[in-house]
Amino acid sequence: MIIGMNPYFMFNGNGIEAMRFYEETFNAEVIEFKTYAELPNAQEGDEQLLLHANLKIGGNDIMLSDTDPDHPIEAGTHISVALVTDDADQTSDIYRKIREHDGEEVMPLQETFFIPAYGKVKDKYGIEWQLMTTKED
Template identity: 25%
Template sequence: MSLSFHIGFNGQCKEAFEFYAEYLNGTIGTMLEFKDSPVAASVTPEWQHKIVHANIVIEQVELAGGDVNPEQYQKPQGFNILLGVKSESKVKSLFEKFAIGGEVVLPPQKTFFSPCYAIVVDRFGVPWKFSCGK
């Protein structure tokens, strides 16, 4: 059995996965455009270079995603991706990168359960929580 997460993007899947690969040391596996898939005929010419399916592995966890037609896209809600890192400086560094063009929910701070904890919705609409252990 395997468990992964699949996120629908509003036409920004490739950009998001390249961002995650850079800042989370992820390895992109698949990056399949609509034009190269069996469903190519079902999308507009402008959408041919958007991503029908992609996956990235970050610390042995797979994140999958794809671009959703604009009329069907819904901003992710009801969950956060929780990323545990080793240091306060890493929480702050990731938070700074992910907050650019995004929405700050909770800036990095000490909590009763973490020396440094932060919440941000990145510019791709994906909600993240960053935390470090004691």
């Protein structure tokens, strides 16, 4: 079952600055904050890059991240939609359907160290979807 859908803002190295700005400007609550330094293959300087943040603004969530420094964002790709399910099979099915209808794989759907299923796909209309399955508690 789909359990959430949020805008996901991408930045070229100033994600932490943007997160702090939105936190102060909108009196947002920081629900989650991780830097690239938390990745298994972290390098020096990765603590300055935002891996993932979730902010609550009123009753709404937004997510933010710096992009991989080797793959800077281009205009039009700085906002994507994060779709969260509680079923990896459903996530896979959605990913497959987008691909089968002239979609483009951005990142393969796969299990990661932080979540059972995560991948990115751009639909035929140019919208990038970050599809993910939550961990069971």
